[in-house]
Structures are given as structure tokens and as C-alpha cells.
Amino acid sequence: MRAKDDRPAWKKRLYDIIYEADTPLGKLFDIVLLILIVFSVVLVMLESITHIHVEYYWEFFIAEWVITIFFTIEYIARILVIKRPKSYIFSFYGIVDLLSTLPSYLGFFMGGKNLFFAIRALRLLRVFRVLKITRYVGESNKLAIALKNSKAKILVFLFAVFIICIITGTLMHLIEGKDSGFDNIPISIYWCIVTLTTVGFGDIAPITPLGRLLASLLMIVGYGIIAVPTGIVGAEYSRATDASLANNTQVCPHCNEDKHLSKAEFCHNCGNKLNE
Amino acid sequence: MRAKDDRPAWKKRLYDIIYEADTPLGKLFDIVLLILIVFSVVLVMLESITHIHVEYYWEFFIAEWVITIFFTIEYIARILVIKRPKSYIFSFYGIVDLLSTLPSYLGFFMGGKNLFFAIRALRLLRVFRVLKITRYVGESNKLAIALKNSKAKILVFLFAVFIICIITGTLMHLIEGKDSGFDNIPISIYWCIVTLTTVGFGDIAPITPLGRLLASLLMIVGYGIIAVPTGIVGAEYSRATDASLANNTQVCPHCNEDKHLSKAEFCHNCGNKLNE
Amino acid sequence: MRAKDDRPAWKKRLYDIIYEADTPLGKLFDIVLLILIVFSVVLVMLESITHIHVEYYWEFFIAEWVITIFFTIEYIARILVIKRPKSYIFSFYGIVDLLSTLPSYLGFFMGGKNLFFAIRALRLLRVFRVLKITRYVGESNKLAIALKNSKAKILVFLFAVFIICIITGTLMHLIEGKDSGFDNIPISIYWCIVTLTTVGFGDIAPITPLGRLLASLLMIVGYGIIAVPTGIVGAEYSRATDASLANNTQVCPHCNEDKHLSKAEFCHNCGNKLNE
């Protein structure tokens, strides 16, 4: 219905405010939204601390509903002013926006609040949309390219790590047994992941000589193979940086020399002007 | 006997299904096998959780035997259809395949099941054969080259780490003694490995000022030298990537020499012009 | 008042001794100051060990006041000999210098000593001024450039880490609850940071299967994404090194443009020949 090109003028203006950040009002809207999102997440955090929650029950109650109602209005406005509402509702941010308001209503009508806690913290994801417009994300473009290029290799790496953990976990369960906390294979695999990633909680730790020998091997492997993803991302990032430096080059129309400095105005090879 | 070139047609067809993945049936076989392997490993994991094992004893029993019989048939089929069965039986995957079926039979006839647990988890290694055909492994070629080139340096590095751990371990045993868990030198060396690799379980920790000073030094060394394998693998990976970039350059039309510099105009081998 | 150009000769000479390190007396002053700073910090450390403090109470008292009086004289001298005292008093080092003397006087008149402990340890920051003149800091120039270029990307990275910790922390609080120490969301977030950074104290650790699964994921993420800052700093450092290599190239004799490509024959700015 509303997917027509001829939206009324107020919708177009509201669209610019809500979805864009070029106008002063649009920027203001983004800043207010950013503050509210951060405030709402801090609220959820503080609410989880029992003695604070008990003491300031009504303050939390009111603040929660003010935020919920603002987010609800914003959600409805976003649907109203966009050309194709469906493309927004079923997009990632559309679902996040819905999940930012729904839990409060559900918690109000159904009583059980704990269950909707986690979902409310998802509000934080909204921050990314607001920040999309800042210069910081532009900075991370090369990083995104590097990570995208590394994806397949890092998946192979994680798969290898996972296989190592399953086999070592099974062996540790057999060697250590129930006395030192290696009760079953899933727990042993959990311990292997804790150890291989060099986290090492210490709630479970081997006590037999053979178990400690195997644990030592696992630790040295974990310590050594961290080099693999680091090396990959570093090299890929280095390549992405080089590529973006070399991308905006021109070819000299006189001698066909390429790879000029991006600020070059004359060809470094034949001395003629580059852009005529 | 069966090592003749003139295998019957059904053997050739079965060979294509079992060993290759080009035909639809071959792909289906690989997927079914992959699912069964993962399923059998998950089974072993769940079986190790006592209360689940007790509750679903018969379900585990039946599932285990269905998988064992399928793997047995597959193992026999692999021997039957290949030209040189010995080359398969004594290969790495041949032994892994045998170890995927044998423990169940041994456990059935000899009673003691625990002993064969670890061996059954080795089934997971079969996953690698099935995955060999996927594109992900192709992606890790450069990584393999980088790791191969780094091997000698990483061995020197691990040897140095090992010497540091032995000497520090001996000193810690002398400084801390039995009060804080450094009962003997092997345990102290184990603690050094736990500390140097930044795992830090905390089941053993120094309590004397001198022990803590030495531990601090060890930690800073461990924190610093992680840079060494990381730097090596990164640089080698970077080089492997560059080398593969230089691979696809022109071939000299006179002497067929390849791998020229990208800016080369004359062949570095015979001196003739490259692009005529 | 004292901000005139025509300072008396003794002020100029004292200025050279205190602020510069070119003369033998200036060097001596810096070395004496360096020793006193290190000595005063060691004093603060030892004073915090109760039984040492009790035993050597008067020795600490005298040493503390000798240092305080020396630092006070130095502080006054620094104000006297400089041309614009305000620029010193309100500079970073001016405030650090004041904080190196003030706590002792405040502690003497007001009794409570504990409160001024931390501030006295700030004396250590003075070390940086003295070391500014050594060759080591010169070595870290490229490093500083690399870190400056990486700043924006590392902020994005830290922001992403922070968001991961908040969302995982909320989930862990819901999954584990109060039984295993995840009392509220801020504590759970603290645990997430401990885990993601692979520190892993073990004072709080998940005990439910689902909590351990989520913890495993978090650890693998933490283990993997360490690659990101490492890769960035490595690549930027590599680039800073390359750039400093390219710095010492020829200057165009026609337009004085520098930083040409090393193979350039013509100036990229004015198009004239470079080496005539």
C-alpha cells in the first residue's frame, strides 16, 4: 500500500530525519537515540543488581516505560515513512528494533521478567546503526576486506582446533577420569577449549603425570597456533592496505606507465601531464 | 589377486562412488558418511555422560551396532573395489577406518569398554577424508606452504621454550618447595609450561616473594616471545601469498620460462622480448 | 612578571641544567633525578609491606622527607628559571611534579596516609621526562606512527569487543544465575572480559552445560580476534618502516617536491627532470 513513490512531504522529511544524518535534525535524532540506547542498556545492567533494583523499584519502572514508549513510537514511525515497510520489518535492524520494545510489553502482561532480560540487552545492537554514519566505521573498511578474505582459512583453522579439542578431550577423560573433574567427554572438551585458548580457569585441572604431559602438549600447541589466524589476518590486512593505495592510480596517456602516486599530476616516467 | 587392471564393471562403479565425489551417487555417499561419522562421535560423547548412558542404554547399544556394521561393510567394500588393497590397508586412512570398527567388536567380546573409548573417537579423523573434496581445504594451501616453511624455525623456538621451562622449573622447585605445590622438578616444569603459555590454571601458584619475582619474569618472557612464531608465520604466509601472485605471469614464447617479474619486458632466461 | 626575555644569567644557566641534558652538569642532574625517582618509588612499595614499615618506621620517615624536600626545591627552581611559568605549571609534567611533593605535606598535616599512596606512585611518571633524552625513545618513533595510524581501527575493535562482552554477559547471567557467581550483569560482563582476553582467573566459572558451551564460543572468539589488533599494528608498523625508507629520496630541483617514487625520473608535481 504505502510502497508508492509519491509519499507525502512530511513522510519524506521524517524519513530524512530518522534514516539519514545529513540534516541538523537528523543528526540530533541520531544523538538522542544513541543516548537513549546506552541509557536503556545501563538500566538493564543496574536492574540486575538485586539491592539496587529493590531500592529504586519505581524509578526503574518509570524509566523502562519511558524508553519503551519512545522506542515504540520510533518503530512505528520507521514503518510509516519508509517506501517498502516489509524490507525494513524483516531486515536485521527491523527485528532488533522490534525486540527492543516487545520484551517490556510481554514482561508487563506475563509477569516473568527474567526471561526477557537478554532480549532487552540486544538493544545495544541498535548502536551499530547509529554509528554507521561516523567516520570510525569508514576506517574499518580495509579491516572488513581483510577479514572477509581470511574467512575460509579461519574456518579451516577453527575446524582443526575443534578436532584437536575433541580428540584430546576424549584422551583426557580416559587418563584423568572423574577424580579431577573430567567427568565426561563434553566436559573434557570444554576443558580442552579453555586450555587451548590459553584462558585456563583452573576449576578443572589435571593431576596425573600423564594428564599433565598431555595438557602441556595441548598448551604448547595452543600457544603456537595462535600464530596462524594472526599471521593470516595480518597478511590479508597488509594486502588490503596495499591494494587500496594502488587502486586510485592512473595510467599515463603518453607512455602508459602505471602505479603513480595518488597525488601525482605529471608522469614520473616521461614527464607529461597525467590528466589532460 | 585383486590387483589386476581388469576389475569388473561393478567394482569400477563402486570405486567411483566410494573413493570419488564427481558423480551424484559419490556425493551422496560422502554426505551420508559425513553424517554418520559426526553422529557416531556425538554418540561416544553422550555415552560418556553417566546418567544419559544409564537411561538410554539400549538406544546407545543399537545405534552403536548399526554404525559399526555400516562402517564394517564400508571397510570391506573399500578393500574389495581398490586395485591395490595393501596400499589402502596400510595407509593412514586405512588404519583409521579399521580403528573405527574394531573397538566395538573387541568391547563386545572382552567386556571392558572404557579402554576402547578413545579409539572410537578417532573416527572423527575420517572427516578429513570426506572434507578433502571441499573447497575449504583448497583455501588452506598457502597456509600449508607457510607452515612448512616455518617448521624449522618453529622447532628451534619450541626447543628454546622447552629449555627455558626446564631451567625455570628447577629454580622454582628450589625456591618454592613443597609448600606451594612445586613438589618435584617435573611438576615445576609443568607449571612453567602452564605459565609461559599464559594459560595459568592457578592450581599451583608461587607464594614466596622470590618465586613470584621469577614467575613475573617468566610471564613477561612468555608474553613477549609469542611474537616470534606469530611473526614468522605471518611473514611466511605473506611470502607464500606473494609467490602465488607472481605465479600467473607471462611465459616466454622463446624458452617457455615462467615466473618473470611483472614489469619485465625481456625474458631473464634467454633475453628475447616477452610480448611480441 | 618573570616571562621576560632578559632573564639573569644564573637563571639561564640553571635552566640549561634542569631542562636540558647537553651539558655535563645537566646530564648529572638528570641521572641524580632518575635515581631519586626510582628510589622514592621503591620506598613507597616497601612502605606498603606492613612488617617492614613497622620495623624501619624512622628510616622511612627520614628518607621520605629528604626526597620530598629535594623535589620541592626542584619544583620551585623549575618555576623560577623558566620564561613562562604558567606553561610549565599547567603542563602534564608540571602537574605530575606538583603531585610528587604535595601528598607528603598533606599526609603530614592531615594524618591519613593511605589516601596519598597512589598519588605518590605517580612520581614514576616523571621518569619519562628524564628518559625523553635517551636514544631508546627515538627508536620508538615508527612504533608511535604505527600506533597513531591504528588508533581508529583499534577503537572500533575495542568497541566491538565491548558489545560482545555486554551481550554475552547478559546471556551468561541468565543461563548461570547466582549459583556459580554470575550474580548480576556487571559481574557477568567482568567475567566475559576476563574470559575474552584469555586471562581466566577462575574465581567465577560456568557450571551448567549451556553456560560452558557459550563460554567455549566466547573463548574461541577471544582467541581468534586477538589476530585483529596484532595484524593491524603489524601492517601499520611495516608501512611506517617502508615510509621512512622512502623518505630519504631525491628532492625536485625545480619545485622542491619530495617523496618521489624511487624509480621516478620526472617530478610528479611539475613534470621537470629530477636528476640533471
Added chain:
Amino acid sequence: MRAKDDRPAWKKRLYDIIYEADTPLGKLFDIVLLILIVFSVVLVMLESITHIHVEYYWEFFIAEWVITIFFTIEYIARILVIKRPKSYIFSFYGIVDLLSTLPSYLGFFMGGKNLFFAIRALRLLRVFRVLKITRYVGESNKLAIALKNSKAKILVFLFAVFIICIITGTLMHLIEGKDSGFDNIPISIYWCIVTLTTVGFGDIAPITPLGRLLASLLMIVGYGIIAVPTGIVGAEYSRATDASLANNTQVCPHCNEDKHLSKAEFCHNCGNKLNE
């Protein structure tokens, strides 16, 4: 006395056997020595395990003296056959060799054995001399260059780490106090090193909200700055590798083009022969 050029022939032959590894006898000597060193260190380790030491007292006693006498003979022989004995006796390896034999004699005459334990483990350092001749050390040349070039920067880095630990340690002592194990500033600094290096034993851990906040910051800093040494070593290693690749280049005598492939016989720029 013995420092004359005209040593008898048997001394020269013995010198070749003991100090060199070119002859078959020299190689055999090195291998026997290597085995004995490793054996003696394993002996020290096992001796530290109380119940093994008690049970096999005489076996340890005999083995220890066989090794000691062999090392003594070797030490005397090394002095006898070398041209300038003083240069050997006061060299690093000369002192290590002496320390490999002396503790056993001192322990025999003075009774107290524990004290000489650590010194006996220093025997392991002798391994490096024997391994000097293997190809592995040759492999690590570039690594050594990279580490040497990184030395100054890594010292600056470690100094910064140390300052961070002192200041944070003082703050943690003030914030947490004696209740959670931060008894005095040196212990707090020890805890900071444990945390910053991501080891995290957990024997000491903050319990106050403010302490945990500061700890979180310290962990994130520790997690982030590991990138610095890693990036430096990686970049330096990369440069050392490039330098060794680019070193053996030639300049074309016809067109002065440089940076040819190391196997190039003709100039890639003008097509003329390179080495005429």
C-alpha cells in the same frame, strides 16, 4: 704455558674431536655428549621425585658419579688441548662446563644436596654448544637479525608495561586492600603482571566493583598491546627475509636496471646479458 702454536699432534687430533664436528669421531663425540647431557638432566628431574629417589637411591648415586667423572675428564681434556686455556675457562661455556661437574663434588663433601640441584640443571645449557653445528640454528639466522633489530623497541615496550604494572598495582592495593589478597604494593604489582600478560592464576582476584573495573581495563590493555611486540617482530622478520632475498642482485651493465631475479641471466629491461 700451553698457549704455544706448536701443540703436539695428539692434542691437535683431540682438539678436532672435542671442539669440531667435521670428522666422524668428532660427530660421534658430539652425539655421545648430547645423550649424556640429556640423560643427566632427566636424572636430576627424576631424583627430585621423592618416592623414586628413595627407591632407586643407589642407581641414582652410581649414574650421577659416572656422568660427573665423564664430564670432569671432558673438562680437563678441553683445557689441555686448546691453545689458550684461559679463553675457554672464562668463557660462557667454560663456566657452564665447570658448573656441570663441581656441584656433585661439593655435594659429596658438604652433604647438603638440595642447594646444588639448580646448578646441575644448568648442564642443559651445554646442549646449545653441541647443537650449534646442526642445521636448525642456521635456519634461525634471519630470526636472530629480526630480534636484534627489534631489541630497542621491545625494551621500550617492556619498560612501558612495567610502568603500567607499578601504577595499576598501587591503585589496586588502595582499592582492594588486604581482604582480597592485595596485601601490599609488590604483591599487587605481581598480580598486575599476572593479569596483563593474560596468565591469570586466580589465587588473587579483585572482589570490589571498582577493582574489577580497573582489572577489566588492565586486561583489555594487556590483550591489546600484545599486538605491539608481535607486529614489530613480524615486520622486522619480514624485512630481514626480504633483505636476504634482495641481497644477491646485480645491476645490468647496459641499462643500469637493478632488482633482477636471483636466477636471471638476461636483463628483464633491455634484454642484454647480465654477467659478461
